[in-house]
Amino acid sequence: MTTLTTLNPVAEIQQAPVQVDIAPRPKSLDGLRVGLIWNRKRGGDAVLTRVGEELSKRYKNIKVKLYEGGIPTPASVLDVAAQESDVVVGSSSD
């Protein structure tokens, strides 16, 4: 019997500070500001606009605002969206 020993080629992934807990959630979306972040991928704007319409039908007094981002969306746009929104929906991968 012959053996062949090789090294493992896989690199460790950069250890971004892991945050298991997501942000605290509201019980209802009533009266909240909903930010929609579009990364300018085709069709994402139509999907997000519809999300705004559907949520407006279901919840009272919500305010919807669409933000135009990019790939990646610059921090300046994200900061404004985070500041002006209580919850955010984004179009991401294709």
Place this chain on the structure above:
Amino acid sequence: MIYIERKDVPTVSIAAAGFEKDTVATARAFGMPLAPYVVVPDVITAVPPERSADAISERIDGIVRGLTNPAQEVSDVDEGDVENRIPGPPIVYEGKDAFEAYEVFNRDFLDRGWGDGFPLSPPTRERVDAMLKGTSLPPDHAIGILPPGMGVATVEKVAISAVMAGCEPAHLPVLISAIKGIMKMGTRARQWLMSTSPDAPAMLINGPIVEELGLNTGQCSLGPGRQSRVNIVLGRGLRLVLMNVGHNYPTEMDMDTIGTPEKFSLCMAEPSKGNPWPGFHVTKGFAANTSTVTVAGIRNLYDAADLTNYTPEGVLNTVAGGIRGGANYASYRWSDPDPYDPEGGGGALVILCPDHAKACSDAGWSKEMVRDYLWGHTTTTAARMQQAYKVNPSWLLPPWKWILDLSPDDAARTVLPGFDNPQRIEIANFGGPAGKSMVMMTNGPSQTIEITDRE
């Protein structure tokens, strides 16, 4: 979205079916594995917007749940081959003889997703140590964080993939410099490496190292065969480094719709002598006797054959036709990239073959004159823009909305530049005899890095 979630604002991402692994891997790479997302059945960019909008209407409960449910369940999505996407100890293979042990190794590496499909060279401790002698850098030196998966690129991990590709120790510094170039592209590299488009990583090598390593700059230099052995293993080395160090694993963090054979290996070189113009790297600000590697994201290769013209204008009109053949690409620039990335949106890397270069240089044209002429003749029409954007005008960047108001006749008559500036066209010179140049559409400008730390 994770950036916002970290600011304590609840988020939900919308992803297309088939992109779940990508979404989960990205969330993990950015340190929030439980970030909520909702999946729609079609690829949003590929179907009529109304269809995607209807699909999200049916899934609005999922959006609400993601925004209001404080206890996110671990997603039941197949996260893929998690155990083979983390570093591990050495692996022992057994066989009744060395050949069988090799076959067991090769099958196992391919099964784990660590190979490109062709037989691999085994990265034993001894062979990796020999590879490491090619650079003065220590094995545990971290070169940087390699996109798209944000892998920690140590010299040793690069050396392991280099051995697997069949590289020699003298090749290692080229790969190290090449990934520095990809890192320098920043988030744009992450975008094209993961793209649904066939964007392949290409290298162009310049300076004395071209002859020292025996790179092919002549006939069939991008094809198979003994004449291009060094080009082939270097290109393959970069491919395997991107996979095993950058986690650019196909179908996980490489979402290419069809794929391209260019992704197996694409390594070019300019001869350091005999060209009519300063080398590509000199154009980028390096001294002629400096060895460099340039990296670019290449999409599409077009043959720009012209055997019937002998003037700069004649030859270059044909080459410009090749750039225009990059078609969609020129029109995409008007919506993609986003307005925040002036470097995005692509360009062209033109390989001007020696015969075509000579036709230009004999007439007294500099490389800049050639570039500017090509830019001026790489055009599109407003009619084409209307075709691309009339259904969805919001995708056209605001400065160009007026195009949509033109009458059909005016739109057909209105000629627009394919690129916003001549610098989007880059020119390299190599190849064998015959009037066959080549156009490669690029995903943004290339990056050129000096090859250092050679032993």
